[in-house]
Amino acid sequence: MQSIVEIYFVIFTIYMRGKKRTTIYDIAEKLNITASSVSRALNNSSYVNEATKKLILKTAEELNYKRNTLASNLRKGQTKTIGVVVPRINQNFFSNVIAGIEEATYQKNYNLIICQSNESHEKEIKCVNTLINQHVDCIVISVSVDSNDYQHLQNVLDQGIQLIQFDRVADELETLKVINDNEQASFEAVCHMIEQGYKKIALLEGPQNLNIFRQRKEGYLNALKKYNMPIREEFIIANAWTKELGAEATRKLLSLTDLPDAIFASTSDFSALGVLEVANDLAIKVPSELGICGYSNEAFTEITSPSITTIDQFSVYMGKTVANLYFQEMENNDTVVIPKIISIKPKLMVRGSTLKNS
Amino acid sequence: MQSIVEIYFVIFTIYMRGKKRTTIYDIAEKLNITASSVSRALNNSSYVNEATKKLILKTAEELNYKRNTLASNLRKGQTKTIGVVVPRINQNFFSNVIAGIEEATYQKNYNLIICQSNESHEKEIKCVNTLINQHVDCIVISVSVDSNDYQHLQNVLDQGIQLIQFDRVADELETLKVINDNEQASFEAVCHMIEQGYKKIALLEGPQNLNIFRQRKEGYLNALKKYNMPIREEFIIANAWTKELGAEATRKLLSLTDLPDAIFASTSDFSALGVLEVANDLAIKVPSELGICGYSNEAFTEITSPSITTIDQFSVYMGKTVANLYFQEMENNDTVVIPKIISIKPKLMVRGSTLKNS
DNA sequence: TAAATTTCGACAATCGATTGCAATTTGAAA
DNA sequence: TTTCAAATTGCAATCGATTGTCGAAATTTA
Structure with a gap:
């Protein structure tokens, strides 16, 4: 049978x-x-x-x-398709943003073509070109870490395609942008730590060619300044944006003669996790001996012990905002296009890892 | 200026x-x-x-x-595009599979159009129809939880579009499939727990219309049979596939007069996490008093305390396999198309939550 | 030098849907 | 019954790239 x-x-x-x-x-x-x-x-x-x-x-x-949508699109000159380029599809933040974009675009009967740059500038260029060839109506991008020039993005504009940058943006390009107020969020996080009684706060920073990491550092410095605390170069560790690099940075910091009493892993929750693991290994008590703050509000920050203080970026909402910004711009395209920036205020999620006072 | x-x-x-x-x-x-x-x-x-x-x-x-790819595709009758439909883009397993697909397709210069069904059969149908209209060369799908009939997938075949199902598949449709050997994995997990000395193992099961959950239950039953252990209906809790439902199920199980000494959360690591949290609340020691095993190897399972034993599904690899299966079929399309099933063997990740003996 | 091949590039049809304009039909009013 | 406007429908061009066919030019061979 x-x-x-x-x-x-x-x-x-x-x-x-x-x-x-x-x-x-x-x-x-x-x-x-x-x-x-x-x-x-x-x-x-x-x-x-x-x-x-x-x-x-x-x-x-x-x-x-x-x-046959191909024929229809060819004739009509529009594809009702939005192209998205992100560094990594399976990174929590980005997959959430994509989910948000998808939700908003689905309602308007738009399609999504998704590419990942794998943090490679070269691949990013290829992705963008593919999307241009596909005649997408709009390209949404968060640039890769090793992006240095933005000719490919200028190209998008030259082809008359709407371009929206989000999160990691090239400041010098005047396009629609949806960003997080990284500086303010960092500022608040560090202020919170200071108010909890931490006096020597170290910073794990990310590649400074990305605006988001520059802004987070700025927020950190501003908070120190506000409380008249000294800026110590040896407490600022560059390029610590994975769990392993975070752990390595922590070992380095904890081998100083004058130890920090808190670490702000401004790069990600993963590096914060690296910090926590090293602290656990060395039997350093968190939060009493060492405060830890991450960035991104990854799901796991809630379930470590202690749970990790972090910053929520409203990633799904960010995706929706990006999509809606596009639709809004479409609807009043009769008038002039003015570069527009939407800034979302992230939220500090205070958890166990920084509660020294309680 | x-x-x-x-x-x-x-x-x-x-x-x-x-x-x-x-x-x-x-x-x-x-x-x-x-x-x-x-x-x-x-x-x-x-x-x-x-x-x-x-x-x-x-x-x-x-x-x-x-x-202009539209014009080119219209003329050539192929789009070099693969459409993907998953329940949720931002669910770890799926975003990893997508990343895997993307990696493989990028190398072959193919594009990806991604849709999420949001676990809704109705939306799934719309997604599939959109992809058909887009003349994608292949549709890759993991069906939503409330799918009951598969006319829309039959449609895909009728339109001469290659169809590949993965993970959650409709058995009755003869298409290319890439699946995990859920039954074997479950079997091994439960055997492991029995060998660790657990004698009364409960099962949190998922919606039985999905093949994957049926298979996992089957593996559980087979393991019990192998060790001549009784099957107790009250130890099998249906539909416990979120953290909250897992927690609820656990409370129910732990209020029985004859308690289970282990819980196999076959639905997901999230429900296993729910189990763990309830156990912690009730001051029940894991793993000595209660063993816990999850499913999927979510990142957080490694960092809970104790860490959670789970099953790794090689999700990125699965994505690559799906894409390569398509390319392989394309290359020898001169001959007959025979339904082909690739089964990936998941790996039991033994962690603290089931190590009663050590 | 004449004949036979290649090489090159033009012509025109094609993919499937859309749309401005023209032609036809319909129905109502005169 | 005639006239006129409105409602339908048909015609043909268009979107941009691809490709089979064929003639002209260039090159080789006899």
């Missing part, structure tokens, strides 16, 4: 392989009318007799007609 | 808005040749003089020409 079904399947597949899809011409021919009428009926345009319209729709259904 | 730059930008934008992109006809006109030659040159086809080819490429560069 099983084998019969299989054979049938195989024949069926072969049969279908070469078969052409039904087009509006097939429908027109069958009904002895022209393709234009069919098109009008399918697009629910006026100027089609109600009776014939019904007939056309019924026939389309019968023949299992599916519109 | 600032405002001058802005004004310039605005003018520039408006100017670009209405501008047509350069086409092969523009290039042809400029060089006084025909579009066909331009096309051939750009496609690196033979039968173009080396000198003119160079000239064409140079001119294309100068005019900032970008190929």
Whole structure:
């Protein structure tokens, strides 16, 4: 019995392989009318007799007609597609942003083409070019870590394609932008730590060519300044943005003669996790002997012991904002396009790892 | 100064808005040749003089020409695009699979269109139809939890589009499939727990219309059978596949007169986390008084205390496998298409939460 | 030098849907 | 019954790239 079904399947597949899809011409021919009428009926345009319209729709259904979006898009000059380029699809923050974008675009019947740059400038350029070739209506991008020039983004604008940058943005390009107020968030985080009684706060910073890491450092410095605390170069560790690098930086910091009593892992929760693990290994008590603050509000920060204080970026909301910004700009495209920046205020999530006072 | 730059930008934008992109006809006109030659040159086809080819490429560069993929695809009848439908983009397992697919497809110069069904059958149908309209070459899908019929997938096949199911698959549809050997993995996990000395193992099961959850239950039952342990209906809790439902199920289990001494959260690590939290609340010691095993190897399972025993599904690898399966099938499409199933063997990750003996 | 091959590039059709304009039909008013 | 406007439908061009066919030019061979 099983084998019969299989054979049938195989024949069926072969049969279908070469078969052409039904087009509006097939429908027109069958009904002895022209393709234009069919098109009008399918697009629910006026100027089609109600009776014939019904007939056309019924026939389309019968023949299992599916519109060829390629042809339609080619003719209409728009694809109702948004291209997204992110460093890594499977990084929590980005997959959440994408989910947010998807949610908003789905409602408007838009499609999403997704690429990941893998933090490579070269691949990022290729992705962008592909999206241009695909004639997407809009490109949404968060630049990769080793991006240094932005000719490829300028290209997007030159081709008349809307460009929205989010999170990691090239400041010098005047485009629509959706960003987090990293500076303010960092400032608040460090202020919170100071208020908890930490006096020697170290910073794990990320690659400074990315605006977000510059801003987070700025916030850190501002907080120190506000409380008249000295800035110590040896407490600022560059390029500590993975768990391993965070751990390494921590070992370095904890081998100083004058130890820090808190570490602000401004790069990510992963580096904060690295800090926590090293502290645990060295039997240094968190938060009493060492305070730890991360960045991003990854799910795991809630369940470590102690739980990790961090900063929530409202990533899904950010995605929705990006998409809606585009739709908004589309709707009043009659007037002038003015570069617009939307800044989202992240939220400090105070947890066990910085609660020295309680 | 600032405002001058802005004004310039605005003018520039408006100017670009209405501008047509350069086409092969523009290039042809400029060089006084025909579009066909331009096309051939750009496609690196033979039968173009080396000198003119160079000239064409140079001119294309100068005019900032970008190929219109829509037109090209329409003509060629293939889009070099793969459509992916998953329940949730930002769920770890799926975002990893997508990353894997992306990696493999990028190398072959294929594009990815991504949709999420949000676990809704209705939305899943819409996604699939969109992808059909887009004339994607292949659709990759993991069905949503409330899928009950598969007419929309049959449709994909009817349109002559390659269909690959992964992880959550409709058994009755004969398509290419990439799955995990859930039954075997569950079997091993439960055997491991029994060998650790647990005698009364409860099961948190997922919606049984999904094949993966049926298989995991089967593995659980087989392990009990192997060790001649009784199957107790009250130890099997249906539909416990979120953290909250896992916690709720645990409270229910721990209020029985005859308590289980281990819980296999076959649905996810999140439900295992729920179990762990309830155990902690009730001051029940893990693993000595209660063993816990999850499923999926989420990042956080490593950092809970105790860390959670779980099952790794090699999600990124799974994505690559899916994509490569497609390319492989493409390459030998001269012969018959035979439904093919690739089964990946997941790996039991033994951690603290089940190590009763040590 | 004449004949036979290659090489090169032009021509025109094609992919499928859309749309401005023209032609036809319908129905109502005169 | 005639006239006129409105409602339908048809015609044909268009979107941009690709490709089979064929003639002209260049090159090789006899």
